[in-house]
Amino acid sequence: MDVSERDRPADHTAVADDAAYGTAVLPTSPPLSRRRWMSNILLIILVVDVALVLVSEFGLGTHLLGRSSLSTVTPVLGVLILMSLAQGVVIGTGGIDLSIPATITLVGTITLKASDGKNGGLAEAIVTVLVACVVIGIVNGLLVEVFGLNALVVTLATGQLIGGITRLYRGPVPSVSNVPPALDDFSSKNFGGVSLILILAVAFVLVLYVVLNLTTAGRKLVASSASVRAASLAGLAAKRYRIAAWVLATVVCGLGALLLAGQIGSPDLTLGDPYLLATVVAVVLGGAVLSGGRVSPVGIALGAIFIAVLNQDLQVRGYSTGVAQIAQGLVLGLGLAFLGYLRVRRTGRLFSRKK
Secondary structure, X not given: OOOOOOOOOHHHHHHHHHHHOOOOOOOOOOOHHHHHHHHHHHHHHHHHHHHHHHHHHHHOXXXXXXXXXXXXXXXXXXXXXXXXXXXXXXXXXXXOOOOHHHHHHHHHHHHHHHHOOOHHHHHHHHHXXXXXHHHHHHHHHHHHHHOOOOHHHHHHHHHHHHHHHHHHHHOOOOOOOOOOHHHHHHHHOEEOOEEHHHHHHHHHXXXXXXXXHHOHHHHHHHHHHHOHHHHHHOOOOHHHHHHHHHHHHHHHHHHHHHHHHHHHOXXXXXXXXXXXXXXXXXHHHOOOOOOOOOOOHHHHHHHHHHHHHHHHHHHHOOOXXXXXXXXXXXXXXXXXXXXXXXXXXXXXXXXXXXX
């Protein structure tokens, strides 16, 4: 999602100025320098991804590109892309969603309980998941956008509430432990070792890119996410669109969690744990910063590839989950530092040109 800072970024100055004279003009594509900036970021992460895959394949001997490895890595990668897209939509507005792990676990539990492990109950489970995700998205969106509460605190609190509701709903001993066979079969499909989940995730990346950049509704959502003030001056219902961003993010998270539950087969209360830090890291590697700003679906997918391949390499080498978490934390810190360095250099060059 091509957005910039909350408080009237330079990209949307024209929107505010036109609105001041009574005309509402949606923002067009960003200036050439900003497009080049994002293109450079995408090129960097693409090169890093290719280098990591080559090192993994030929240096570490993990046979990452072999059919057996692909069938293991690609479903994990597909789910991570979907979860990271959900996080990216929220980060694009200047927020952050810490309730994603709890939402994932709730979806897994609903999939078990509402379906009773039978194909006949799968449709009911899917509808229940969608309703629950819409409610969670609306609650988070209202608290952050309407009541002006801090997104980190809000989603931390709602995450705790969702976790408690999940445990009460699941009960001490679940009546069923396996998802419906139809969901299991669907999530396990692959083509030449490439998981159907990854194919769907890539398709969703492309759809989200098209919607956000080439449709009127998507451009309005981008404008509202970029700056409430500029969008409001342009005559847009900015807060509604920003709440819609929260709902969209949570629904994407729910769909990803459904596929994750099907891929695992027996989701438990730890289902969402790996997706707190990993989603944030993937978004940052895609060129975004946590304070809000430019977010690209393609960049998020490339960031998710880095995380998935790195985790696979660490697992193959026998390192624990703790080491993987340390690695993700280091990548997040280094990624933010590198992006900050690039932004400072870019700002310095622009300032020197103006002088």
